[in-house]
Amino acid sequence: MSGANKNKDKLNIAIYRDLCNFISDKFLRKFRDENGQEISQNQYAIKCGLSSSTISKIKESEGYDIPFSTILSICLFEKISLAQLFKEFEKEYGSRLDS
Secondary structure: OOHHHHHHHHHHHHHHHHHHHHHHHHHOOOOEOOOOOEOOHHHHHHHHOOOHHHHHHHHOOOOOOOOHHHHHHHHHHHOOOHHHHHHHHHHHHHHHHOO
């Protein structure tokens, strides 16, 4: 693997980590249902159409290669557009994305 590819891989890993951390901080610290009531991680996962283990992966500090469909599922449940989510993500992590 060339040096350029290694750098690109490192950047991708960092972006996935930051994106998972952002989603975790925004939605996954305390799980809430549609009425704002606190619920379990398993209940939240079911409402999003995801597995509890997927939620656990997102919450890990090192993040993971989060599928776009997982991001969409969370956004649909949280009633936030993808555009808004990524706008907020870029505002918070944008300086890191340019590295």
